Amino acid sequence: MEKGMSHAGKLEVIQLIPILPKAIRKKRGVYADISSFEMRIGKLGKAYGLLILLAGVLAVYVYFLSYLGSDYSPYYGDEYFYYKNSEVFYLTNSLKASFTYSGNGARVFGADAHGPAYPLIYGSIAKVLGWGRLTIPIVNGGILIMALLVLVWNKETTRQTKYFQCLLVIGSPITLFYSITYLPELIQIAGAIGLYLLFQRYLLSISRRDFLILVVYILILGSIRSTWFFAFFGLMVIPGPIKGFGKSIYLFLGLVLPFLYQHFLHEQVPNTFSALGEVVEKKGFWAGMDGVIYNIKRNTYFAFTYTEGYFYTVQKVWIAGSLLFSIFLYRQYKVAQFGIVILVTLIIFNVILYKNYSWVDLRMYTPMTLFLNLVMISSTESRVSTTVLISVNLLSFLLVIPLQLTLIHYRIKPDVRDVPAQTVEEIKTFDSPLVSMDSVLLKNYSVTTLPILTNESEPIRYILQYYSMKMQTPSHVLCEESNQLKVKPVKILSQ
Numbered sequence: 126m127e128k129g130m131s132h133a134g135k136l137e138v139i140q141l142i143p144i145l146p147k148a149i150r151k152k153r154g155v156y157a158d159i160s161s162f163e164m165r166i167g168k169l170g171k172a173y174g175l176l177i178l179l180a181g182v183l184a185v186y187v188y189f190l191s192y193l194g195s196d197y198s199p200y201y202g203d204e205y206f207y208y209k210n211s212e213v214f215y216l217t218n219s220l221k222a223s224f225t226y227s228g229n230g231a232r233v234f235g236a237d238a239h240g241p242a243y244p245l246i247y248g249s250i251a252k253v254l255g256w257g258r259l260t261i262p263i264v265n266g267g268i269l270i271m272a273l274l275v276l277v278w279n280k281e282t283t284r285q286t287k288y289f290q291c292l293l294v295i296g297s298p299i300t301l302f303y304s305i306t307y308l309p310e311l312i313q314i315a316g317a318i319g320l321y322l323l324f325q326r327y328l329l330s331i332s333r334r335d336f337l338i339l340v341v342y343i344l345i346l347g348s349i350r351s352t353w354f355f356a357f358f359g360l361m362v363i364p365g366p367i368k369g370f371g372k373s374i375y376l377f378l379g380l381v382l383p384f385l386y387q388h389f390l391h392e393q394v395p396n397t398f399s400a401l402g403e404v405v406e407k408k409g410f411w412a413g414m415d416g417v418i419y420n421i422k423r424n425t426y427f428a429f430t431y432t433e434g435y436f437y438t439v440q441k442v443w444i445a446g447s448l449l450f451s452i453f454l455y456r457q458y459k460v461a462q463f464g465i466v467i468l469v470t471l472i473i474f475n476v477i478l479y480k481n482y483s484w485v486d487l488r489m490y491t492p493m494t495l496f497l498n499l500v501m502i503s504s505t506e507s508r509v510s511t512t513v514l515i516s517v518n519l520l521s522f523l524l525v526i527p528l529q530l531t532l533i534h535y536r537i538k539p540d541v542r543d544v545p546a547q548t549v550e551e552i553k554t555f556d557s558p559l560v561s562m563d564s565v566l567l568k569n570y571s572v573t574t575l576p577i578l579t580n581e582s583e584p585i586r587y588i589l590q591y592y593s594m595k596m597q598t599p600s601h602v603l604c605e606e607s608n609q610l611k612v613k614p615v616k617i618l619s620q
Contacts, residue, residue, distance in 0.1 A: 197537060276290055451497045461500050
């Protein structure tokens, strides 16, 4: 209709429509039906395409998970800490770690450098499921599956959006890589999914109850990994019950809680963050700043140069691209602003006070990058940016498969020997021993078979010498002599 057509003219046209020839009206209806049918076919084709992609990605998981059996074992050094210290809680209900770096453990509860949450989670669930070689991988995978199911059941999103979101998460190389390990990265990814869903729920209701649930959830995540407390910074940019200057409480919580949690509930290990206070106290403020500046230079250099292969480089591109797309295309959404603040805070923290290389960057940035991608997928904006990001993510997924194939065989056919039964029984006879063990032994022996309780049910603790740091004086030393593993009292060695 012409823009300037009068009301009478419009009525004329409307009145003419019913008296158009029936054949013409029928023909137009057929065209409309055909157009609608073509749209449905197009949507159906996209849905089937996504399902085929999902099936292909899941087939990769099925292949790798088929290797898991009773002979499966940890491979990376940190995995032994998760495994043995969770076993301690399962057997004794104690959070005092059996494996530590210094023999001291944390100031409160005596946990290792990873904190008390993981032994509590794994050990508690093991009391129901039982303890075995596969307990930790099963728990990690189960928690992620539950998070994905909640994501799929979300009534606020379309079916196609759910397909894209699931493809994003399970098509991540980080999800694949850590799905067969004893490391808790799947729990962090599940945590990011839960944070996204709770945040979306709060934005729909803007209720005090949902806000309180969100705050409690952040506190729970922070107790698992202390950098989750940075999510309090994100609360500063969203509407909430606390307004104006009162929002500075979020800044206070985001700064203080990570420090307090690390200081009291984690075993202290050498890094810029944990050592800064001691350096300033002993050598002065400028000495501390020199260490910080050196750390910034090193981490900035590694941000552009460090890689473990093509998949690693592509994943770093994906993280950077996700952040840039979020800032320039989606920053109008409060949930995107929330995620941007947290991810930028993590990057700043790592560059200034921690590490930005050797998998630390991928492990710490991926959960919140997935959070931002979930936001972008669920928005009404163009699919171009999200399609690009998912494609890059899937490319990295494909590129990590050769590494995964290599590592899986190290786990199912480890080139290590069991600790001799005689040595195990000898350690059990000691009176609450503290055994120092060279980390080199991890390459030769399966330390998962080391006992953690004496014959009198007293705890056995071990020092794994990964770092140059002040250690508690051990009572015994586990060493290899003439290709045989032996345990010797320290007093005899010192004579």
